[in-house]
Amino acid sequence: MKRQGPLFVAGQFILIVLLIISPSIKNVAPGLKPLGQLLQIVGLLIVLVGGFTLRKSLTANPEPRKGGTFVVTGIYKWVRHPMYLGLIVFGIGITIQRESIMAEIETLFLAILLHFKRLYEDRLLLEKYPEAAEYQQRVGAFFPKSDGNKSK
Numbered sequence: 001m002k003r004q005g006p007l008f009v010a011g012q013f014i015l016i017v018l019l020i021i022s023p024s025i026k027n028v029a030p031g032l033k034p035l036g037q038l039l040q041i042v043g044l045l046i047v048l049v050g051g052f053t054l055r056k057s058l059t060a061n062p063e064p065r066k067g068g069t070f071v072v073t074g075i076y077k078w079v080r081h082p083m084y085l086g087l088i089v090f091g092i093g094i095t096i097q098r099e100s101i102m103a104e105i106e107t108l109f110l111a112i113l114l115h116f117k118r119l120y121e122d123r124l125l126l127e128k129y130p131e132a133a134e135y136q137q138r139v140g141a142f143f144p145k146s147d148g149n150k151s152k
Helices: 005-021 032-057 082-098 101-128 132-138
Strands: none
Touching: 005 082, 005 101, 032 082, 082 101, 101 132
């Protein structure tokens, strides 16, 4: 089977660079700049927490790292792909801060790419780790799942 991981990684990094260098419009509403900056910081913090939690399993490539472990602790207890979520939040922050149609398009393409990267990664995790099936049923990809059947 041909590995698609490097294509996802290249596309992801190209879109992130394009987002970072996207021009800002001149008259951004004053209240939007701080909100955009806050979302960028929150997005980066989510990425850092996810990366720190993965430790030796960390890789930009969606293909599981040799010698890595299947991580379901920390932030991964609630969200399967927090680093992808963090990148999307970061992109939304740039878009809000700059009020740029280009940033909107780049963030949309980044979110779509990360969705398909997530599907590919989930499939590979299922092949490598049998416990991934139950984990993927129980934990949301980008947002925590609500279990309305749990008694409080």
